Amino acid sequence: MEPADRETATGLPPGIAAAREELTPMLSQYADLCAAHEDALVLFQVGDFYEAFCEAAETVARVCEVTLTERSDSTGDYPMAGIPIDNAAPYLESLLDAGYRVALGDQVEDAEQASGLVDRAVTEVITPGTVVEDDLLESGTTNYVAAVAAEGDGGESDTPGASDRRVGLAAVDVSTGECLVTAGDRDAVAGELDRIAPAELIAGPDAPAFEPSDAERGWTTHDYDADAFDRRTATERLKPYLPAPERRFDADAELRAAGAVIAYAEYTQGDDGPLSYVTRIRRYDPRDRLRLDAAAQRSLELFENRGLGASDTLFDALDETNCALGRRCLERWLRRPLVDADAIRSRHDAVGELADRSLAREGVADALSTAYDLERLVSRVSRGRADARDLRSLHRTLAVVPELKATLAGAGGEAGASSEPGGADEGPALPRTDHLRDLRDRLDELTEVRELIDGAVAVDPPQEITEGGVIREGFDGDLDDLRATEREGREWVAALEASERERTGIDSLSVGHNQVHGYYIEVTDANVEKVPDDYRRRQTLKNSERYVTPELKEREEEIVGAAERADALEYDLFVDVRERVAAETERIQGLADALAELDALTSLAAVAVARDYVRPELREGPDADVGGAVDPAGGVEIEGGRHPVVERAEESFVPNDADLPRGSVAVITGPNMSGKSTYMRSVALAVVLAQTGSFVPAQAATLPVFDRLFTRVGASDDIAGGQSTFMREMSELTEILHDAGADSLVLLDEVGRGTATTDGRAIARAAAEFLHDELGATALFATHYHGLTDLADERERVFNLHFTATREDGDVTFLHRVVPGASSSSYGVEVAELAGVPGPVVDRARDLVAAEEADRRGNAGGAGSEGGTDDGATGGADPDDADRDGDASLREFLAEEASGERDEGGPEAGDPSIETPTGSDPEPPANETGEAGAAAGAPSDLTADLRDLDLARMTPIEALNALHDLQSRVDDDG
Ligand code: ADP
Secondary structure, eight states, X not given: OOOOOGXXXXXXXXXXXXXXXXXXXXXXXXHHHHXXXXXXXXXXXXXXXXXXXXXXXXXXXXXXXXXXXXEEETTEEEEEEEEEGGGXXXXXXXXXXXXXXXXXXXXXXXXTTOSSSOOEEEEEEEOTTTOOOGGGSOTTSOOOEEEEEESSSSSOTTSTTGGGSOEEEEEEETTTTEEEEEEEOHHHHHHHHHHHOOSEEEEOTTOOOOOOSSGGGOXXXXXXXXXXXXXXXXXXXXXXXXXSGGGTXXXXXXXXXXXXXXXXXXXXXXXXXXXXXXXXXXXXXXXXXXXXXXXXXXXXTSSOOOSSOTTOSHHHHHOOOXXXXXXXXXXXXXXXXXXXXXXXXXXXXXXXXXXXXXXXXXXXXXXXXXXXXXXXXXXXXXXXXXXXXXXXXXXXXXXHHHHHHHHHHOSSSOOOOOOOTTOSOOSOOOOOSHHHHHHHHHOOOOHHHHHHHHHHBOSSOOSOTTSSOOBOTTSOHHHHHHHHHHHHHHHHHHHHHXXXXXXXXXXXXXXXXXXXXXXXXXXXXXXXXXXXXXXXXXXXXXXXXXXXXXXXXXXXXXXXXXXXXXXXXXXXXXXXXXXXXXXXXXXXXXXXXXXXXXXXXXXXXHHHHHHTOBOOEEOOSOOTTOTTOOOGGGSEEEEEEOOXXXXXXXXXXXXXXXXXXXXXXXXXXXXXXXXXXXXXXXXXXXXXXXXHTOOBSXXXXXXXXXXXXXXXXXXXXXXXXXXXHHHHHHHHHHHHHHHOOTTEXXXXXXXXXXXXXHHHHHHHHHHHHHIIIIIOOEEEEEOSOGGGGGHHHHSTTEEEEEEEEEEETTEEEEEEEEEESOOSOOOHHHHHHHTTOOHHHHHHHHHHHHHHHHHHHHHHHHHOTTOOTTOGGGTOSOHHHHHHHOOHHHHHHHHHHHHXXXXXXXGGTTOTTOOOTTTTOOOOOOGGGTTOOOSOOOXXXXXXXXXXXXXXXXXXXXXXHHHHHHHHHHHHHO
């Protein structure tokens, strides 16, 4: 996005060398509008075009790629550029994309009736966050403008602890009237902003800066009139929306953010006063929802997939909605999964019932697929922007409601007893669950509104409501009389040709009409002699003459008069009908909410049936007292779990179980591409799905309710602009280690890989220990640092899982099956070969691995299975890294780490699917003997480093260099 050079759009049109009083009246009017909308680009209606003048014209010409013309008048010569009003959308979109706000200066009086200059006013300011034009909005997504205000009216930002100040956040979707308000500390608000992803953010005077954590979903931030954030102004501003606003908000900052965002929304909608369709200002507490920050949303690919299939996201996998309302609702739900166990169960009940009742479900889906975007329609109605077609769309949507209610209620009689998902039950579908019953009750039929529209508005009305033809016959007696007069007049004219031919005996006589002269009788020159006396000549053509008669003239006036009056009356009637519909805004919005929810639930049910999802069993809500202590019954238990997105792409997806006691840390090892990430994400996605109200892709699942979900993916998987990836990885890790608790689920995927092996390993281990010892979080930790697997022996609730592969004739096949215990080998060499690393390198690496393994076995034979031959004191433990760190405790740790390395084959010995060199090692590690390092000398740290080489991610040159490095170390040691 190009930054807007707003000065080109300010004040007196720049680039014109005239004094104010020398401007033509029109330019002067333009200059006034520009001055009143300094931070916007004013587009000025001249007939069928929106024009910009002077430098603004250059901007419009450049951004919209339209011709720059020159205008000359008494003011002088100046540039001008215009866009056609009836096809303005693509041009407006270009301007918004380029960062401009656009003020539409419309003609607000009839040009024909104006005496002198037509009056113009800014009717709307279009900004990225407040567009309401359907052409400029994506259907089925929300479009918010948000405001942030900090607690305390300034002056506090320098005080200690200022970063803990509460920040208020308010967001409004002007196209639908939805308004959300919340508050929290800076981090919480940053997280909410990431979730809401507003298109625009306006910042209060002392509000902290909020940068989008994801540039692609970013917002533009700008300051707005500081006064709008003032407590008193905000209170007054909110009064039409909420009684006693000062008592409605917990935090002052909420009130001020809400007041400001509403002020801004009003400003963009032409300052006509309160926005009557903003009827639902909803306060919420982020803690009432599963917290899922932008990093988690990103790495779980909930809404975006950075990989190949850009549409392979969880949202796409779930989205079987039938209308824009449902789509937006599902998106909201998925961005904010629930944490209240009863509320979650209630959604599960409804999904379960809709899944069972396939006939009813399909009936509901069919009916909903004809629903229009009621939220946006009603907001247009209420803004006075709806045309007759909009009202007809509204009517068609309302007409669906009785049908829906009947479908939900069944044709009568009791519900069938079947509860097989997607089973053969096709009986009547009386809602059995409270949730569906409640929804059904909320389906307001709005009969009066439906009948009003149907009786008033033509079935296929023209686009323009000023043109006539929008009101149905029979709705208004006066209108019908006028239309009758008009019709009779036209019929009389239509019959005139025949009667005049007869009267005059001129067979070629014809009756016609044109814009300038109105009706006429045309006679060819040859017949002019026969023209009767009452004919008055109107016009002479090449071969004929045109006449009128007094009676024709009279009839014409009658027709035109009646038509004009009818059009005007129709307009008034239409506006009146629209206002009567607008008076029901709140009820219509209530219906829209119910339809949206019903659609989202239907979609979840359809997915559950089509993809064989199962209803998750919920354990009771999070136990606040857990505080690090572990409730062994409280964990994640998934049988045959699948990844909802990957399973759609993989022909034969291998389901896996997960058994994660509360507060446990699963260390997951295995070669690259063996399925570690997919597995971890399946678990997290099951949690997200379950708490969204969805069923989950598994054979059976019992889940606790988590309150936060964190994910951190190793730096090499995630390229973010600006910050060094490792720095970013660490700051995200920091956030997790600060905020995670006993009710958090944490996914760490290859943490620490963004730096030197030694450091990375140390960080990974320390983080795992902290998660376990201090936070009591439930965590899945995928790592290629095999040394981490011995944590299982040292920590009560740490256990190992690994992924297996088979080798046949030197080829590796991943089984994608998770098994208990630690992985014995990284399979790196085989993966390297699969990846195309040249043969000699692979061969040499194999030799090296064999040598290391032999070496290791030799040492192990000498010093017992737990090894310890590689005590740091021998100097074998990567002296480079130790020197660099210069840290005694880290060195000690590394020594331990190195001694643990050799033992990781142990737990896996029972896995028959793998032939491994260490598979015969029957003893689990006994770490208390780890210091028995007398038989020093073997460079087993070398083994660790060799194993840790991530060959699949190396270029051949990098691999060669690494090998060379290792080789020289072998030589040194030897
Ligand atoms: P890792 O994290 O171990 O490098 P991934 O989880 O990224 O591996 O998995 C690599 C690929 O393997 C995935 O893109 C997917 O195509 C496939 N895969 C992973 N898990 C499974 C599974 N359970 N069944 C089938 N294919 C799988």
